[in-house]
Amino acid sequence: MGIIDGLKLLRTIKAGKGLIKLNNNLKLIRRRDKVPGVKRSTFTKRQRELVLAKTNSHSHICGIQVTIDAFQADHVKSHCMGGEHAENNYLPSCSTCNNYRWHYSPEEIQIVLKLGVWAKTKIMNDPDLGLTMANEFVKYKMGVRRRRKARQVNKSNIDIL
Numbered sequence: 001m002g003i004i005d006g007l008k009l010l011r012t013i014k015a016g017k018g019l020i021k022l023n024n025n026l027k028l029i030r031r032r033d034k035v036p037g038v039k040r041s042t043f044t045k046r047q048r049e050l051v052l053a054k055t056n057s058h059s060h061i062c063g064i065q066v067t068i069d070a071f072q073a074d075h076v077k078s079h080c081m082g083g084e085h086a087e088n089n090y091l092p093s094c095s096t097c098n099n100y101r102w103h104y105s106p107e108e109i110q111i112v113l114k115l116g117v118w119a120k121t122k123i124m125n126d127p128d129l130g131l132t133m134a135n136e137f138v139k140y141k142m143g144v145r146r147r148r149k150a151r152q153v154n155k156s157n158i159d160i161l
């Protein structure tokens with residue numbers, strides 16, 4: 001895959017449909033370039049310590065402090081893109097950053113960050129659209145929590161059977 005400058009492409013977009021098309025294209029490229037079958041194994045405690053020491057116990061994305069037991073080893077280059085399972089391909093991440101980064105390509109993450117900062121600014125500064133967006137987001141997050149809770153209840157029902 002050639003290097004795609006997602007942000008350069010973003011600057012050429014003249015309408016919302018262009019943004020949707022760019023996101024779709026970046027997704028298709030990520031899927032096209034997916035490398036299957038990279039062998040995974042678990043890190044030893046020593047390997048986890050080495051990964052954690054790289055950022056002095058902070059999530060490399062958001063900067064929050066993480067512990068040896070709770071941090072997640074985040075790929076610098078994902079398995080999907082041919083990244084190796086080796087300490088030098090990992091940085092410590094908190095679970096939120098690791099879960100949200102998912103297996104997006106760097107170009108997609110840059111767009112996600114730009115969209116996120118734009119959305120936050122809208123929520124803070126636009127009394128109409130901002131409130132609508134805030135309401136939709138809270139509704140979505142409440143739905144996620146409700147579904148998670150329902151799963152836990154279902155699980156505990158199984159446990160007592």
Ligand SMILES: [Zn+2]
Binds near residue numbers: 059063096097098
């Ligand atoms: Zn983080």
